Amino acid sequence: MATLGELFDVAIARLDEVARTPLASIGADERAALAGEVEGLLLQVQKSLGPRAYTPTPTTEERELTAAERNLSDCLDLARDSLSTARRYLSPQGGESQASSRIASATQALGAVRDTISSHLGPDRAALTPYAYLLRHQKAFDYLARRQAEVAWAAGRVVHRLTQDAEHPGAVDAFNQARASLDHASVYARSSTRDADHDLAAFPTALPVEPVHAASTDPTSAITARLAEDSERLSRAAYTALHDRADQRLSGSDLQQISRWNAMGRLLAGRTLLHVAEGVTDGAVRDSLKDAAAALRGSSKAWKGAAEAWTRVVDIGDPREHPVLPPPGLAQVKQGTVASMPSTDPHPAVVISRTSVVRLGQLLFGSQWTPEQPPGNARPAADVVADAGGEGALAAAAYRLSATGWQMAAAAPWVVRRAEAGLVTDSANYRPAGLDRDRRFYPAHPRQIEVLTGAYSAAMGAEQKGAAALLTAAQSAGTPVPRAMLDAAAHRSIAQEQKWVSARPVQAPSQVLPRAHVPTELVTGRRPGLRR
Numbered sequence: 358m359a360t361l362g363e364l365f366d367v368a369i370a371r372l373d374e375v376a377r378t379p380l381a382s383i384g385a386d387e388r389a390a391l392a393g394e395v396e397g398l399l400l401q402v403q404k405s406l407g408p409r410a411y412t413p414t415p416t417t418e419e420r421e422l423t424a425a426e427r428n429l430s431d432c433l434d435l436a437r438d439s440l441s442t443a444r445r446y447l448s449p450q451g452g453e454s455q456a457s458s459r460i461a462s463a464t465q466a467l468g469a470v471r472d473t474i475s476s477h478l479g480p481d482r483a484a485l486t487p488y489a490y491l492l493r494h495q496k497a498f499d500y501l502a503r504r505q506a507e508v509a510w511a512a513g514r515v516v517h518r519l520t521q522d523a524e525h526p527g528a529v530d531a532f533n534q535a536r537a538s539l540d541h542a543s544v545y546a547r548s549s550t551r552d553a554d555h556d557l558a559a560f561p562t563a564l565p566v567e568p569v570h571a572a573s574t575d576p577t578s579a580i581t582a583r584l585a586e587d588s589e590r591l592s593r594a595a596y597t598a599l600h601d602r603a604d605q606r607l608s609g610s611d612l613q614q615i616s617r618w619n620a621m622g623r624l625l626a627g628r629t630l631l632h633v634a635e636g637v638t639d640g641a642v643r644d645s646l647k648d649a650a651a652a653l654r655g656s657s658k659a660w661k662g663a664a665e666a667w668t669r670v671v672d673i674g675d676p677r678e679h680p681v682l683p684p685p686g687l688a689q690v691k692q693g694t695v696a697s698m699p700s701t702d703p704h705p706a707v708v709i710s711r712t713s714v715v716r717l718g719q720l721l722f723g724s725q726w727t728p729e730q731p732p733g734n735a736r737p738a739a740d741v742v743a744d745a746g747g748e749g750a751l752a753a754a755a756y757r758l759s760a761t762g763w764q765m766a767a768a769a770p771w772v773v774r775r776a777e778a779g780l781v782t783d784s785a786n787y788r789p790a791g792l793d794r795d796r797r798f799y800p801a802h803p804r805q806i807e808v809l810t811g812a813y814s815a816a817m818g819a820e821q822k823g824a825a826a827l828l829t830a831a832q833s834a835g836t837p838v839p840r841a842m843l844d845a846a847a848h849r850s851i852a853q854e855q856k857w858v859s860a861r862p863v864q865a866p867s868q869v870l871p872r873a874h875v876p877t878e879l880v881t882g883r884r885p886g887l888r889r
Contacts, residue, residue, distance in 0.1 A: 358561060358562055358564075358582075358585065358586060358589070359469065359473070359562065360473075360558060360559050360560055360561055360562075361470060361473060361474075361504075361557055361558060361559075361560040362504075362555075362557075362558025362559065362560075363558075364466045364467075364469050364470045364473065365466070365470065365504040365507070365508065365558075367462075367463070367466040368463040368464075368466040368467050368470075368508050368511075369463075369507055369508060369511045371459045371460065371462045371463035371466070372398075372459075372460065372463050372508070372511035372512055372514065372515055373511055373514070374459050375391075375456045375459050375460055375515045375518070376511070376514035376515050376517070376518050378455075378456050378518065383454075383456060383518070383519070386448050387454050387456070387457070388443075388447050388448075388519050388523060388528070389443075389444045389447040389448065390454070390457055391454075391456055391457055391460065391515070391519055392440045392443055392444050392447070392516075392519060392532075393440075393444060394457050394460035394461060394464070395440060395460060395512055395515055395516060395519075396437050396440045396441065396444075397464055398460060398463055398464045398467065398508075398512060399433050399436055399437050399440075399509070399512060400437065401464050401467045401468060402429075402433060402467060402505050402508055402509065403430055403433050403434075404471065405467065405470060405471055405501070405505060406422070406426045406429060406430050406502070406505065407422055407426060407430075423495075423498050423499070423502060423549075424549055425498075425499065425502040425503070425506070425545070425546045425549045425550050426498070426502050428542060428545050428546065428549075429502060429505060429506055429509065429542045429545075429546050431542075432509070432538045432539065432541055432542030432545075433509065433538075433539075433542065435534070435535075435538040436509075436512075436516075436534075436535040436536075436538040436539050436542075437535075439531045439532070439534040439535035439538065440516070440531070440532075440535050442527075442531040443519075443523075443527075443528040443531035443532050443535070446525040446527040446528035446531065447523070447524070447525060447528050448524070460515070463508075467508065472562075473560065473561075473562045474492065474560075476562050476563040476564075477489035477492075477563045479602075483602070484596070485563060485593055485596065485597060485602070486563045486592060486593050486596050486847075487592070487596050487764065487847035487848070487850050487851050488560060488561070488563070488592075488843065488847050489563075490847075490850040491554075491557065491560070491843070491846050491847060491850065492557075494554070495552070496552055496553060496554035497554055497557055499549075499550035499551075499552055499553035499554070500550070500553035500554050500555060500557045500558075501557075502546050502550050502553075503546060503547060503550040503553045505546070506542060506543045506545075506546030506547055506550075507543065507547075509539045509542050509543050509546075510539065510540065510543035512539055513535075513536045513539035513540050513543065516532050516535050516536045516539065517532075517536050519532055520532040520533060520536065556839065556842040556843055556846065557843070558839065559839040559840045559842070559843045560843065561589060561840075562589070563589065563593055564586055564589045564590045564593065565590070565593070566590050566593050566594045566597070566603070566705045566706060566709070567590070567705060568590070568705050568708040568709045568712055569583070569586070569587075569712070570708075570712055571583070571712050571715040571716050571719060573719075573724045573725050574724070575719070575724065577719060577720060577723075577724055577740075577744045578743075578744045580716045580717075580719060580720045580744060580745075581720075581744070581745050581746065581750060581751070581754040583716055584713055584716050584717070584754050584757065584758065585754065585757050587709050587712055587713040587716070588713075588757040588758060588760070588761040590705075590706075590709050591706055591709055591710065591713075591761045591764075591765060592761045592764055594607075594704070594705065594706035594709070594765075595706075595761070595764040595765040595767070595768045596764065596768070596851075598706075598765075598768045598771070598772055599764075599767065599768035599771055599851070601771075601775065605704055605705070606704075606772075606775070606776075607704050607706065607768075607772045608672045608674055608675035608701075608704070608776065609667060609670065609671070609672030609674075609675065609678070609773070609776055609780060610672055610675045610676065610677040610678040610701075610703070611675070611703060611704040611706065611707050612663075612667070612769055612772060612773070613664050613667040613678045614677075614678065614703065614707045614710070614711075615706060615707055615710045615765065616660045616661070616663040616664035616667075616816075617660075617661075617664045618707070618710035618711050618713070618714050619656075619657075619660040619710060619762055619765070619816075620657045620658075620660035620661040620664060621657070621714050621728065622657075622710070622713055622714045622717055622758060623653045623654070623656040623657035623660065623758070623759075623762075623823070624653070624654065624657040625714065625717040625718055625721060626653050626717055626755045626758060627649075627650040627651070627652075627653030627654050627657065628650070628721065628735075629717065629720060629721045629741065629751070629755075630646045630647070630649055630650040630653070630751070630752065630755065630830070631646070631647065631650045632721065632735050632738055632741065633646060633738050633741055633742055633748055633751060634646040634647050634650070635738060636738040636739065636742075637748060639833075639834075641833050642748055642830070642833045642834050645752075645826075645829050645830040645833040645834075646748065646752065646830050648826050648829070648830070649752060649755070649823070649826040649827045649829070649830040651826075652819075652822050652823040652825075652826035652827070653755070653759075653823050653826075653827075655819050655822065655823070656759065656762065656816070656819040656820050656822070656823040658819070659812075659815045659816040659818070659819035659820075660762075660816050660819075662812050662815065662816075663766075663769070663809075663812040663813050663815075663816050666805075666808050666809045666812040667809070668680070669782050669783060669784040669805075670780055670781070670782050670801050670805055670809065671780070671781050671782070671783075671798065672776055672779055672780055673779045673780075673781055674776065674779045675699075675701045676699065677701060677703070680783060706765075711728070713758065714728055715727060715728065720736075720741060720744060720745070721735050721736065721741065722734070722735060722736065723736055747834060747836060748830075748834040748836075749830070749831045749832075749833075749834030749835055749836025750831075750836055752827045752828075752830035752831040752834065752836070753827070753831045753836055753838045753840075755827050756824055756827035756828055756831065756838060756841070757840070759820045759821075759823040759824040759827060760820075760824050760840075760841075760844045760848075762816070762820040762823075763817055763820040763821055763824065763848065764847075764848070764851070766813045766814075766816040766817040766820060767813075767817055767848075767851055769810075769813035769816075770809075770810035770813050770814070773806060773809045773810055773813075774806075774810070777801070777806055780800070780801040780805075780806070781798040781799060781800055781801060782798065782799065782800075782801045782802065782805060783797050783798050783799075784802075784805070787799075787801075787802035787804065787805065824841075824844075828841055
């Protein structure tokens with residue numbers, strides 16, 4: 358699952374390979390074809406500029422092109438015109454070569470950048486994940502413009518290679534003009550985007566909320582990668598549930614089952630870390646793994662408490678989870694008043710949550726394990742570490758579960774509130790006085806709703822502690838987790854939406870001063886926050 362940074366790196370690497378191609382391997386009849394490939398690549402860059410390319414809505418105001426984007430777009434227009442002129446001077450295009458296929462590969466990588474961003478947006482450009490809102494800020498605009506400028510620089514090196522030994526002086530002049538335009542665009546964009554948010558390099562592809570089941574034939578070496586994919590799917594499910602944008606709403610039964618699976622998953626992840634820690638010789642790494650395992654046990658306890666809060670509460674819209682009911686009496690059967698429970702399918706997030714538990718169990722106990730089986734004997738710790746890619750990579754994989762769990766716990770109280778009108782209970786503690794004794798269920802008490810929402814707030818806190826402990830464990834093992842900064846920013850965006858913290862402007866105001874400017878507050882003689 359490629360990230361934005363990896364896709365940009367692929368595009369630049371392919372162009373660098375073409376720029377290093379020996380002159381003798383580029384025939385005279387290939388130059389026009391290669392110039393056409395570069396022109397198509399620059400067009401792909403232009404399509405990726407501007408708010409319509411990647412900015413989600415709603416925003417507080419529709420943003421304008423930044424200075425770097427305007428300059429880059431203008432220079433790309435000039436470069437494309439010059440390349441078109443050069444092609445008219447050259448001989449007819451030849452067949453496809455290795456160099457042209459590499460440029461085409463770079464163009465595809467740039468198209469994948471747009472697809473990656475678009476996967477976080479709906480047809481109406483509304484956000485489908487919390488990560489989409491990270492593209493609404495000035496530093497995000499700067500990052501994308503800066504990386505596109507790096508692509509333009511690499512394309513300029515390719516154009517320089519095409520200039521050498523070109524058979525027509527008009528083509529040489531046109532190539533030189535194209536390269537000068539690309540160099541200017543790159544230099545200006547780099548100087549005007551120094552505040553770019555490079556954490557966006559870890560920006561992932563948003564996967565659909567469709568479960569991919571774990572099979573006993575799956576290689577154990579691929580488990581951590583597939584756990585990461587499950588986390589992406591659950592993240593999207595949590596965000597769409599938070600904003601009530603999903604085709605299928607999460608019900609009370611869904612939340613109860615997700616809570617149970619999360620409790621089991623955190624317990625398995627903690628047990629895996631303890632098992633691995635036994636064979637670690639580095640004391641700092643061993644202690645950090647044990648601390649992370651303890652934090653995961655706390656998270657498991659919190660999710661178990663959330664599941665138990667549903668014990669006497671039933672969602673009549675989806676009563677798959679309900680207290681044990683007595684069998685109907687003979688009189689009820691004769692009168693025909695017995696009705697069967699409605700049958701509903703679980704939400705895909707329930708299936709994905711169970712699948713992640715299966716994967717954790719397969720990593721620890723073997724590929725044949727299922728949740729219905731007893732734990733059994735764990736695999737050798739060395740095999741678990743090898744399949745995970747190291748102790749740090751194992752901690753990083755578990756971190757993604759905790760980060761996604763925080764998002765699900767943040768969405769759960771809103772799901773409960775939306776379903777409140779359809780929640781009933783048979784708890785004797787809240788039975789209304791004077792209620793018909795033959796009536797077993799009645800509307801859930803507001804206190805029970807508070808208990809449910811409070812249980813998920815506790816799960817949020819536990820998941821946050823678990824994620825922090827797992828990050829410490831990964832860093833102790835020498836494994837960086839660039840995704841952590843992205844998750845932290847996404848969680849802040851969720852907090853801003855829920856009015857937990859104050860929001861910031863979408864776009865920084867345009868400035869006439871150069872990039873290395875005197876701060877505005879010094880020019881005006883006032884400090885921020887003081888009245889005039």
